[in-house]
Amino acid sequence: MSAHLMTIQTSSSVSGIGISPDSKQVVSGSSDGSVCIWDALTGELVKELKGHTHSVQSVAFSPDGKQVVSGSYDKSVHIWDALTGDLVKELKGHSDEVRSVAFSPDGKQVVSGSYDKSVRIWDALTGDLVNELKGHTHLVRSVAFSPDGKQVVSGGSDSSVYIWDALTGDLVKELKGHTHSVGSVSFSPDGKQVVSGSYDKSMCIWDALSGDLVKELKGHTNLVLSVTFSPDGKQVVSGSQDNSVCIWDALSGNLVKELKGHTHSVGSVAFSPDGKQVVSGSYDKSVRIWDTLTRDLVNELKGHTHSVWSVAFSPDGKQVVSGSQDNLVCIWDALTGDIVKELKGHTDSVLSVAFSPDGKQVVSGSYDNLVCIWDALTGDLVKELKGHTHSVWSVAFSPDGKQVVSGSYDKSVCIWDALTGDLVKELKGHIQSVLSVAFSSDGKQVVSGSPDKSVHIWDTLTGDLLKKLKGHTHSVGSVAFSPDGKQVVSGSDDNSVCIWDALAGDLVKRLGGHTHPVLSVAFSPDGKQVVSGCDDNSLWIWDALTGDIVKELKGHIHSVLSVAFSPDGRQVVSGSSDKSLRIWDALTGDLVKELKEECLAGMGDKSLIFKTIERASDTHLWSFNHHTGWISSQFGQFLLWLPEQMRLTVYTPSTRLIIASEPPTHVVFDFRCFGTSWARILSPNV
Numbered sequence: 001m002s003a004h005l006m007t008i009q010t011s012s013s014v015s016g017i018g019i020s021p022d023s024k025q026v027v028s029g030s031s032d033g034s035v036c037i038w039d040a041l042t043g044e045l046v047k048e049l050k051g052h053t054h055s056v057q058s059v060a061f062s063p064d065g066k067q068v069v070s071g072s073y074d075k076s077v078h079i080w081d082a083l084t085g086d087l088v089k090e091l092k093g094h095s096d097e098v099r100s101v102a103f104s105p106d107g108k109q110v111v112s113g114s115y116d117k118s119v120r121i122w123d124a125l126t127g128d129l130v131n132e133l134k135g136h137t138h139l140v141r142s143v144a145f146s147p148d149g150k151q152v153v154s155g156g157s158d159s160s161v162y163i164w165d166a167l168t169g170d171l172v173k174e175l176k177g178h179t180h181s182v183g184s185v186s187f188s189p190d191g192k193q194v195v196s197g198s199y200d201k202s203m204c205i206w207d208a209l210s211g212d213l214v215k216e217l218k219g220h221t222n223l224v225l226s227v228t229f230s231p232d233g234k235q236v237v238s239g240s241q242d243n244s245v246c247i248w249d250a251l252s253g254n255l256v257k258e259l260k261g262h263t264h265s266v267g268s269v270a271f272s273p274d275g276k277q278v279v280s281g282s283y284d285k286s287v288r289i290w291d292t293l294t295r296d297l298v299n300e301l302k303g304h305t306h307s308v309w310s311v312a313f314s315p316d317g318k319q320v321v322s323g324s325q326d327n328l329v330c331i332w333d334a335l336t337g338d339i340v341k342e343l344k345g346h347t348d349s350v351l352s353v354a355f356s357p358d359g360k361q362v363v364s365g366s367y368d369n370l371v372c373i374w375d376a377l378t379g380d381l382v383k384e385l386k387g388h389t390h391s392v393w394s395v396a397f398s399p400d401g402k403q404v405v406s407g408s409y410d411k412s413v414c415i416w417d418a419l420t421g422d423l424v425k426e427l428k429g430h431i432q433s434v435l436s437v438a439f440s441s442d443g444k445q446v447v448s449g450s451p452d453k454s455v456h457i458w459d460t461l462t463g464d465l466l467k468k469l470k471g472h473t474h475s476v477g478s479v480a481f482s483p484d485g486k487q488v489v490s491g492s493d494d495n496s497v498c499i500w501d502a503l504a505g506d507l508v509k510r511l512g513g514h515t516h517p518v519l520s521v522a523f524s525p526d527g528k529q530v531v532s533g534c535d536d537n538s539l540w541i542w543d544a545l546t547g548d549i550v551k552e553l554k555g556h557i558h559s560v561l562s563v564a565f566s567p568d569g570r571q572v573v574s575g576s577s578d579k580s581l582r583i584w585d586a587l588t589g590d591l592v593k594e595l596k597e598e599c600l601a602g603m604g605d606k607s608l609i610f611k612t613i614e615r616a617s618d619t620h621l622w623s624f625n626h627h628t629g630w631i632s633s634q635f636g637q638f639l640l641w642l643p644e645q646m647r648l649t650v651y652t653p654s655t656r657l658i659i660a661s662e663p664p665t666h667v668v669f670d671f672r673c674f675g676t677s678w679a680r681i682l683s684p685n686v
Contacts, residue, residue: 016058016268017281020065023272025082026279026289027068029056035070037082040272040279040289047085051078058100058268062107067124069110071098077112079124089127093120100142104149109166111152113140119154121166131169135162142184146191146208153194153208155182161196163208173211177204186228188250195236195250197224203238205250215253219246226268231275235292239266245280247292259290260338308575310352310562314359314376317566320573321362321376322581323350329364331376334566334573334583334593341379345372352394356401356418363404363418365392371406373418383421387414394436398443403460405446407434413448415460425463429456436478440485440502447488447502449476455490457502467505471498478520482527482544489530489544491518497532499544509547513540520562524586525569531586533560539574541586551589555582 016029025046026038035049035056054073061068067088068080077091077098096116103110109130110122119133119140138157145152151172152164161175161182180200187194193214194206203217203224222242229236235256236248245259245266264284271278271292278290310323319340320332329343329350348367355362361382362374371385371392390409397404403424404416413427413434432452439446445466446458455469455476474494481488487508488500497511497518516535523530529550530542539560541551558578565572571592572584583593 018060029059031055071101073097113143115139155185157181188233197227199223239269241265311575323353325349365395367391407437409433449479451475491521493517533563
């Protein structure tokens, strides 16, 4: 497999996983009672094994890969034919839930551990009970055979690890050291050591002969649910309730790599037989396959499945929030690129996002006309602000975090009380939709930009229009105050970036260089630089004093819809219609991190998606008049008329319209989705 993370999505929480001896298949047990066999290369479901009547907690392949064993909360152990999916044998005898199962190295026996405090060894061919090992004083959570099949190790809620003689059933060794339940145990490949993972958040490596503690591995911040050795015995992999998978050096006890991506507890982990891969199963309903050699999974993380419309850094620079056309708001770890939280609630594209000044909340604006305030730690929806009668294109918190401002396609700017959700002030004056809004650093003013080509500065207390900045010849899609509040920067579809004096309203500097619409702008924290994102797929960093281009950052393959500086000014984050977020070094221009999703998710059978085609070589062969709705050729010929309700949807800073230079004429809406009402827009009655 290539050096990447593969995610296999299941319908329920994954409690147990295993990998076939040839590494070509993965088996998973789920809370819905099913056992699934997957193709490890493609992620496709090969076989679903049904028969258990309750959650399946543990699964494993036989040494020859021809059978699968599963243990369930229905108190039974099942042996399955891995090829046909048929139930070969049902082993009954436990009087409580079966928590763990495993085949012996020769495949002739199966061991099971149960909440009835017993460990049982079964004949895999006949299904007969061979031995019952008793000694645990509490639930048995994990069992495993030694490589020679002569011993069994078990871990339980009594905090102990037991080593048993598989032939006689005698207790050989009791390993004590954990202070809480032992959730997982495993022998090393040479049988000389045992590793155990515990609810005390630690892992212990023991000498299987003497019972001495060899090494204690610490690093997880929550319960350790699963552990196992690599095939060469040099590494240990662990899965935890802290949602992470960790790879450790078994000799030194050092943490080699922490693999993040799961959004819930990791209940089961295993190495592939060649040690090159790790498979993990999680309560987030996914099975993930990791490359242990490169261990660099950042560029292949699962995330947004459609265009990323808006991005912003948290105040401490440690997180990034993004809003997407997939209706999701995602919070990411800026250092690792991992998804920290996925916020669900909007029913249409999320067009704008921002952190509160203390980083504890996130605000989002959406095509569903709503403004939502979220708890950034828990992901819970705190407040839903209703009042706009059309899509909300831009949102921002006030510097004290007590208010939220929003700009909408209904032509209004609204100021809200962030605590109560009440509408404080509605600012009206734009004659077209409001695409961008921002507070000044003292919170006393708000700036807004609109397709009416103007930039407005408002008094937040009175709602009065203080200044109307004119100079752009086309739609203004992005605005921002400088950190000291003395200047405003704006980006426009006229391909320019303008810096204005916020007090006088005068144009201070026009930054020219972009050859396509400027979709997003922002000041650096010290106010000395401006970053702009463009429809030509690039983002530029400018000197705000001289207007010179400092750095051109290239890498996105579609329009750059949103840009922002990190709080320390050292990094820039960008969101694009290519569905990725990129973090850049603002000094060198190097790409630091890329977060993306390779697959375009379906938008439902009632949606219409117009896919991208190659950009025309000359995009100046046409023009569009927002007021009349006519698309005209370079010679003034009327090519196509758009009804008013389609104009913003079709032609916005986040879409591309192409008229071919030769017949036939084509209109392309880049990654644009219309809902169930799209047919009415094209109705002759409109």
